[in-house]
Amino acid sequence: MKDKIRKIPVPVVQRLTKYLVHVRWLCEADMTWASSERIAHALGLTSSTVRQDLSYLDISGISKRGYETMKLEAVLRCALGANKINRVVIVGAGNLGRALALHAEFARRGFVVFAIFDSNSRLIGRRIGKVAVRAMHELGRIVRKEKVDIGIIAVPASSAQAAADALIANNVRGLLNLTAAYVRVPPRVTVVDARIVASLQELAYLMKVNKSGPKAGLKA
């Protein structure tokens, strides 16, 4: 049982999100124990990687049994901050922005969408699930009032930096960038890119390479 909370490397954090999904499923299926080998197999990893990763968490496994799934789920949620409610706004009410606003998975994982903004006046007022599209000039007021931490950027790439700047000016501390653009931010702000077209391009490249050269592309 380790107690120092070491800073977890990014690749490990990315895998922890996968463990959480899988372990949640194991719990639902009433599996009370899971060995590193079984988890690894289920997610295309090695047991060594799994044990190394879980060693960042405040949990101990037991020889011959493995890890207790309920406890593992709890410590994963805790480490990832998945217990906390994260207050989110979406900028851009195009197809993607609207889809995300309606995405039930978000709320289920603790990401609550408080508002969606767009600069197109024809969209203003339109209801998207529980929220209505608002004008950009309302962004500051609402973000501050609702104490929003996270902004999702779903505007055209050419407006991405402007959207980021508006969010940052109103104390948003994290951005999820869905555009192809690179977004500059000050050090206190964290950005994660989730660029679907870039992922498709990566896929196309890997497929090209995989054509003759065997060995699958298990990644991300």
Add this chain to the structure above:
Amino acid sequence: MKDKIRKIPVPVVQRLTKYLVHVRWLCEADMTWASSERIAHALGLTSSTVRQDLSYLDISGISKRGYETMKLEAVLRCALGANKINRVVIVGAGNLGRALALHAEFARRGFVVFAIFDSNSRLIGRRIGKVAVRAMHELGRIVRKEKVDIGIIAVPASSAQAAADALIANNVRGLLNLTAAYVRVPPRVTVVDARIVASLQELAYLMKVNKSGPKAGLKA
């Protein structure tokens, strides 16, 4: 001028997609030359990384000037296979699937959506942009007829594996997985995950760490 085409590491491929976006913009702005230092600065990288990355491509820069943007765009497109048209289908006509089917950026980047499938009979026949939602039992016929290479999985996580299996059985060689589920595939098939909720969780974690400890989270 190197001519051997080395296999490009995944982190490099991911950056190449960013260079392509940026260089396209430089071309449009009539910048004919760009140094590694300028590119690096624009994308939050070091010039060393940029030069190292570009050394995988069939291009030479010139001292004191840098790289010719038009030529760089061309070799990037070529290396990533971005000249080729990629034939795509989407499985799942929920909010996310529909948004992607309408996403103009796809077509512009050479990813043409040939069909969208759903198991919900109430959605069948509904038009989404240029395509209509089809029943799952039509998937095999259409994927084969249109020689589709790539399947985008936008179904609920619990159906992800079934969707993948259906696609793979019909010779699709690449999958973009938008669900939280882990998808098993044979070695000839390549998978890239683009899980938005996982990205949000990663963001939430990095924000937590970034709270006190300074030094920005520039990543992905």
Add this chain to the structure above:
DNA sequence: TAGATTGTTAATCGATTAACAATC
């Protein structure tokens, strides 16, 4: 020419894998 910038090699840094003693 002098100075800027490339291309590449070597050094550093970090992540993954292997191995194995401890333990249930």
Add this chain to the structure above:
DNA sequence: TAGATTGTTAATCGATTAACAATC
């Protein structure tokens, strides 16, 4: 007990950064 499985250390592997001679 014997065998399975953990936790951790050490070895390997790969990616990033630094440095610098070559060159325009």
